[in-house]
Amino acid sequence: MIFKHFITPCLLAVAVLGALPVDALAASTDGKVDASGLQATGRYQRFIVRYRDGSTERIRLDAAAQNANAALNRGATASRALPATARTVRHMTAGGTVMTLSRPLDANGARAAMNALAADPAVLHVEPDLMMHAVRSSRAAAVAPDDPGYAELQWDFGDPVGGINLPALWDTFAGVDGTGVTVAVIDTGITAHDDLDTSLADAGYDFIVDHMVSGRDTDGRVPGGWDIGDWTNGEPWQSACTDGANPPEQSTWHGTNVAGVIAERTNNGMGTAGVAPGAKVLPIRALGHCGGYTSDIADAIVWAAGGHVDGVPDNTHPATVINMSLGGGGGCASDGVTRDAIASAMGNGALVVVAAGNADDDAANYTPASCPGVVTVAATGITGRRAFYSNFGNIVTLAAPGGGIYANDASTGAIANPAGFIWAAYNTGTTSPVAVEDGGATYAGMAGTSQATPHVSAVAALMIGAAIQANRPVPTPAALKNLLAANTRPFSRTPDVAIGSGVLDAQAAVAAVLGVTLPPQVTPLVANQLSAPSQRAAGGSVAFSIDVPAGARNLVIRSVGGTGDASLFVKVGSIPAADGSDADVRSVRPGTTESVVIPTPVAGTYYVRLYAVQDFANVSVMASYVPPR
Known part of the structure; x- marks a missing residue:
């Protein structure tokens, strides 16, 4: 079910926390303390202390810890605050001693602790043990996007129960947006939209061979990943592939909506926002009228990751993430082409993320959801519960917001609830796409594991992009899958059936790939x-x-x-x-x-x-x- 919606602006408010008093010891110890790296919004728990040559603290870790705790207690007595306790970690080759405190401190608390430590006559120098990152050209402030639909509709980003904790990622890792990562979307293709970067649309490919499915006049694959429509409420498709279970319908623009969830332009004062707006979407058309053949989809998987497919020019933009919000009945056969295609893509370094399916059934009965190595995604709603339609089972890796159709994520209702859907880019056309200049660009709410899957693909792009920016090795597909599963948010209530390790957590997943330990919330x-x-x-x-x-x-x-x-x-x-x-x-x-x-x-x-x-x-x-x- 699809709702179209024209968005009106709304006002965003930003709250700022007040500062705490500076420790009174600062005046006498400023010469020993380097506080230049402290940030007003930072949290600090590790420090480096340099002791004088010949001092016991310089030699013995236990003596350094004892004296540090005595100094912190003296400083706490002066400031009448409860002290944190210090634990020594190791001596450094350069002569410093690394210490960690029992709790993280804000910038003023860290400054007070360093002044307390520096009051010890044996101390020469104190500085925070900062987490270093690759130099960026700029660092954006941690604020909500100015896209008017963000606050109004996109609960899936930041709702404390049902969302993916994306605002916390913006706050902790400003500048991580998926830049440098290509995500292939194997779907219906993409339509032109002024809130989407379609610069790779011509570099994509239409893998549909059969003209009945593609809608072209003749058989054969063609360059470009553009969506030319997949309607079935007209002949010859209405007779060929519709029935009581599959009623005739207008064009779905499914791939456009999926691409919007992943990488819709953000902070541009328009529409809604994307999870990984810096990523590039490579659209690949494999679904058309009546659906898509396994043979076309398997070839598209191989090609998306940079593998060679006869008769098709090699992909000039190989993807490191492949999104497949599609599926069909039947388990993934051990000798099947889909299984082999996915293995090929993973061998070329691509993470394959797939929808669990919308049949309220065990995902083990569906392909590609049951293929080895893929990240299989179930759907939750705004309440954090399993969406009633979502497939489930032990092969599901994790869950992500797919949207609830009825109020409070119920399984039935008198009317659908648009506020619980997942909102992203869409097209106004009913059959062929309408051009942007003719009013074709709009936004729509959709619900399904098809919408849950691109949330995970986009967070994977954020993880890979963060590793690239920090000059860290990009994890293998298997490692990325494990990190995604191991760093989820707990379900708001125990699921009725297995739907993976928890709900997708963007902040925790990126922190894990960077080796950063987050403070508890x-x-x-x-x-x-x-x-x-x-x-x-x-x-x-x-x-x-x-x-x-x-x-x-x-x-x-x-x-x-x-x-x-x-x-x-x-x-x-x-x-x-x-x-x-x-x-x-x-x-x-x-x-x-x-x-x-x-x-x-x-x-x-x-x-x-x-x-x-x-x-x-x-x-x-x-x-x-x-x-x-």
């Missing part, structure tokens, strides 16, 4: 205010924090509302373990109403973990205390 609490409701599947958790000043009394932290079973773990200074084993205080009553009371809290940051003993939904957390007199 923590939601700050405002005293006496309920947090937004949370939901988690059994075994999952959500973390919160509250800063408690010196002299406060009667700290109360509680969870309220919702359904299911949740436990509450609280620890000062760091996030409690998932099982609460290291928590300072716990509440583990059945249900979701938990409460802890700390009559005389010490000053500092208290971390709260709400752990799902069973699935829970719509549970909020509140913290309150009596302020100091």
